[in-house]
Amino acid sequence: MAKTRVMIADDHAVLREGMRRLLEQEKDMEVVGEASDGEEAVRLVDEQKPDVVLMDIVMPKLTGVEATKLIKKANPSTAILILTAYSDIRYILGLLEAGASGYLLKSARADEIVGAIRAVRSGESVLDSMATRKLLERVVNLSKETPEDKSRGQLSPREIEILRLAARGMSNRDIAEKLELSMRTVKAHLSNIFNKMRCSSRTEAIVKGFREGYVTLDDVPQGIESYEKEKI
Template identity: 40%
Template sequence: MPEQPVAPRIRVAMADDQQLIRSAVGAIIEVHDDLELVFEAADGAELLESARAHRVDVVLMDIRMPRLDGIAATERLLDAHPGIRVLILTTYDLDEYVFAAIRAGASGFLTKDASSDELAGAIRAVHAGDAVVAPRATASLLDFVARIPEPADPEALLARFTPREREVLAEVLTGATNETIAERLYLTGNTVKTHIASILAKLGLPDRVHVVIWAFEHGIAGRRREGSGNEPPRRLV
């Protein structure tokens, strides 16, 4: 019986100004056979320099760093390497940091007290094209965008979507998984993926977390606080 081909490992880099954090996260990554730590950097500037010389799939990015902070580093990294996914990993879950990280192009946001399994799962999720946001960060994010004035005509913003895409969009904004959306709308999983891909294309957005931001910015989503802070990281898939 021929051997099954081994899937390539997810190539991870990280930027954090604390050596202790880099060592701890590096140890977590190395115990997972499907993850590989390619390099680590002490700040955003060093990260950008190293990224030019190494192929990377996912970057774990701290926010507060000397020389170049994580928000600016995320913007510059994704401008130069749009295929890389960024997972913000920080002590801070304040709304302005959450919002700035997502607006900069980050695909996920976890606080540093996440468990090793949560971190590994988040790396895999963002590498697969999904988005992950810690519950406390989700609550802060939604509180922040809830203060943004609503537009005069949100209905006009939805005119670009088909009726079925509107239904799928409404489910996405509840945080429902593809499987749940399929069950609620009596669709196949592939059909849900097709509708979500169409929504992302029409909005010019990279993933579902940015759809949530767009919806709250434009007054399309209901404005309420989510998450108790005791849940596992929310995976917007």
């Protein structure tokens, strides 16, 4: 199976070097480029066509949000995984709107970062659980002012269970193992959830599920969930 091609975009050379060393230890990954600013990140993505970009938010010339918008416009199949020290809700919302597939804090463990890269490469969304809590807490205030349309079809008990596990940051494989289901079945349930809730991503489904009462803050841990290492 082809290796996952990863590009690292961060203005700190020490972090880029450390991340390269980490990823080069993984047999299913290869680092195809490094960028020290947002403009360079956009240019290198056009040249190298990586599967995943590991991107910081605060960089010279273009921010991570601006670079993400440009990258997703020109290379929609490239997944953007944000790795940053900032957990401000404004950054989170801006990055999700820009098309980022995931958001992790730099306090995440090495195995969490590697697992998150595999997750976004396979089409899943990854969001640090502390960031998820902040996002949902923000929704609490918004939902008081903005009525939310109910899903076209009520979620089944199994679909609610899977949505709550997704809110914990669990991958499709994690959910399948916990519920003793096949990966195909989990993907089918998620597809049904997206259709019923008129959503296109896990994060959007979690937020809407929170507004409709399917998910509560108690379902989202306050620490960072770990991502099991899995080959894709």
